[in-house]
Every structure is written in C-alpha cells, then in structure tokens.
Amino acid sequence: MTIKTKGLLACPECDALQREVALPRHGALNCVRCGAHLMRDKPDSCNRTLAFMVAAAVLFAIANVYPLMDLDAQGIRRSATLIDTVRGLYEHGMWSVALLVLMTAIVVPAIELGVFLYMLLPLKLGIIPDGLPYAFRVAHAVRPWGMVDVFVLGALVSMVKLTQIAEVHPGVALFALGGYILFLTAGLASFEAHAMWQHAESLQERLEGVRA
C-alpha cells in the first residue's frame, strides 16, 4: 500500500493538507486555512544562498578579530572584541550569562554558517556531502538561537549609554556584524529546502547513471 504524497503539502502550523501548485516567479504559497507561509518560488535558490553565506562568513570572521568599539576616557583607550564581551561576564563570575552570550552571538552563528557552507559548497561542485541530512537538521535546529541581530542592537544601546562617560567610536567588527546580518538574512531568505533536496536527488540520479 502506497500513499501518493507527490504534489501534496501539509501546513506546518495547522496540518491542513493541500495541493502543491506551480508557482509564478517569486510567487508565494500560503496555507488556505491558517495563512501560514508554506513555500515560495526562489529562483536559483542554492547558488544565491551559497553566495550570501560565503559573504556572511567572511564578514563574521572579520567581526571576530577586530574590535567592536573603542572607548576614549581621559586619555585611556580601551577596545573590546566580540569574545571580550563573553570574557568580561565570565571574569565577574557570571558564567551562565557568559555561556548564553557565547552560544547566541558566536557559536551558533558560526555553526549555522559552517553547516550551510558544508551543504551547499559540495553540491555546487557536484558532490553530495556526507551526512547532508544531518547537516540540514542541525541548520534547522540552531536557527532560533542565533542572535547576532539582537546583539548589534544591544551594542548600539550600550554605545549611547557610554557616550555619557566617555568618547566611543564604533569599530570594524560592528560594521562587519551589520553586514553579516544583511547577508545572513538574504541567504536564509533565498534558501528553499525543496530546491536543495531536488538538486541533491537529481545529482544522486546522475551519479548512479554514470556508475551503471
């Protein structure tokens, strides 16, 4: 007994089963019952996502090396990098908060970028990476916990607060993080899981065809 599932979609938020329709360019499909977003036509999805993610990765690497901001108080200069925000909390005994900042602002974003590059770069080169399904699940699971956008807002607020006691200058990392947010958002918006799986499946068929 087989159930035909081709051409059917289930809504992630209300489970309503509906027919998949051919989408016009950039067209979007929403659930007929609850209005949840189901899928969108994203031309050239894999390539665009890869390009955006590479750009985001470069900027994120820069953001981890250069200072976030410099502080000038009566001749004493001080600058802090991304990891310094974690170290500061840790040294004052706030290891749990330090861990939270470390995970949401550094580790999770790095994992997310790494996983996307790990999936899409080999696919682009015509290779199916080992553990593609696992990588995909990791990307899905860590998504809500990457909070660099919130971090940048927090850094900006603290900059304004500090202008009362000292002169503050935004550093290279702050601009790099701003760019990272733009590219990551663009990358996630261009990614369509359907397209990636289709790409991987057709690649698999072709590879098997060559071997046979």
Add this chain to the structure above:
Amino acid sequence: MIRTARDEGLMRCSACSMLNRAATEREQPACARCGAHLHLRKPNSINRAWAFLAAACIFYIPANLLPVLHTGTIFEQQTDTIMSGVIHLATTGSWGLAVIVFVASMVVPIAKLIAMAILLVAAQRGSHRRRLARAKLYRVTAYIGRWSMVDIFVGATLVALVQFNLIAAILPGPGAVAFGAVVVLTMLASQSFDPRLTWDPLGGPAAEDARG
C-alpha cells in the same frame, strides 16, 4: 472540508517538510529524506510548554527585582535593575532607545508569558474561539522572543568596555542570570507548543487521540 495530513495517515517532517507515512511513536519513525524524528504532534506539547512557562514565571520575579548592572564612578555608586536602566535612559534624553529597551525587556517577556498561557489554555480546552487570531498570536510569539536578549547584550558590551582602570567600573548583577533564564525558558516554551493543537478540535477522524 479540509483534510489534515493526520487524517490521511501522513506525518510532516518538521525539519524538511517531507510527508511520510504515519507510524506510532513506539516505532520511532524517522523522515525518509532527512532522518529527523517524526511526530504526528510534538510529544507532550502542552505539559512541556506549561513546565517551561511556569519556570519562566518564577525567574521573571528576580529578573525584575535584582540588579542587572552595578555602575561605579569615583563620585557615585549606582545599581540598576532593568526598569531603572530604562528610566535612566529616558531621563538622560535617549527617548527612542528607552522605548526600544522598554519594549524588548519589559513588554515582550510579559506579553509572551500571557500569550503562551492563552494559547495553552485554549488548546487544552479544545476551544473553537478566534482560531485565526490564535494562529497569528503564536506566529508573533515565536518571532519576538529573542529580542528580549537585548538587555543581556547591552550589559555584556558595557562590562567588556568599562573596566576598573577607567574612571568608572561596570559590573554585571545577578538579575542578568534570571533575565537570561526567562528569555531561554520562554523560547523553549513556544518551541514546545504545537500550533496544530489550535486546529485539531475542528475534527477529522483522527482528531481525538493525540492531544497533549
């Protein structure tokens, strides 16, 4: 009449959205495409969400009462809770920022606690009222939670930049731990909640069994 995936004996993979043949929990079904664990509905959704929500409510009290930041200059010592930090921003003229921080760290957490409680009570009672509004409420709740982290990041950046050798010292306070816990717990609560429970009371042959 709308049929759900469950009515048709199908399970949607929560990671890659592929439709799989339904199986019981004991068979530990995994997605044929990406290998993620499959559930008809998130297991123990309502109990887990209530547990996280209750824990978040408990932490909400110290999060607001305990200081999140100690600021010391040669002239004055100041301890700030989240609310007094907002007031401080407002009285020093940064109205826009005061509003942003107030919304992110006061309005969002309390709104999220209330929204989750509404969704859970309604799902538990199999309510038929304002279903579409509840679907939207869930979507907003799931999206905004992370922005509450902004105050944690403000503190982290301030602590990193302003150390003892300067004219002022800023130290993190215990309130930050509780506040971070509130953010994480409310995020876990909304992730445990299965929005399909809002729609399940509409019926269908398989509607009765998988609640809770």
